Amino acid sequence: MTTQSCVMIQKEWDIVAARQLGREIAKKIGVGTVDQARIATAVSEIARNIYLYAGKGKVCFDVIETIDQKGILITAEDSGPGIDDLSMAMEDGFSTSGGLGAGLPGVKRLMDEFDIKSEVGQGTQIKVIKWVR
């Protein structure tokens, strides 16, 4: 079984703490340097989204293993306003924060798997996975 580590996102520095923890865990399970940078950057982006749009939330890390591969699962959750139009939010260049954040398409490109659930008024949950190559 895996143990989950989480970082609460409430202030700006928590974004840094989350990406540091993400990188640390990735390094520990044997993720290469470039993928470590991809993971740290993706975590930074989703943690900043929480900070900017929801104010607070959390980013959790799990080490996951299947029969033939190992990876890091990152779950970002908040109880913020939610995303009204998910397909629009997944388009390159779309941002409601005035150019802050490269947005979700960038995060998707950096990771191997990407899943998002969002409900207006309820919050947003993003799950991303990077497999060890």
Next chain:
Amino acid sequence: MRIPILKLYNYLLISIQTEIDDQTAIQFQEDLLNEIHKTGSQGVVIDLTSVEVIDSFIAKVLGDVVTMSDLMGAKVVLTGIQPAVAMTLIELGIHMRNVPTALDLEQGLLKLHQELGE
């Protein structure tokens, strides 16, 4: 936390060695512009050799500070961007066009030297 800015002849040198959060990045932007104003420096090298992560926010702050310095009449060169950082930025969709770069501090100073016609 403040990022130190060193003066060398008519250049300013900055080596970013720590993890930077948003506030530190914004503070640095302000500090650098004030330092350019105070010293009348015409060239700035920001060395990123030790930086392991540049996310969209830090990229925006860096890109902006280049443009802002340019407005004031100082040229900025970013140096030492790591391979992993370059790959990640492009995949993220951040191209940082119009931002002068060089391989390392030495090349950066050389570039400024040429551009300022000294």
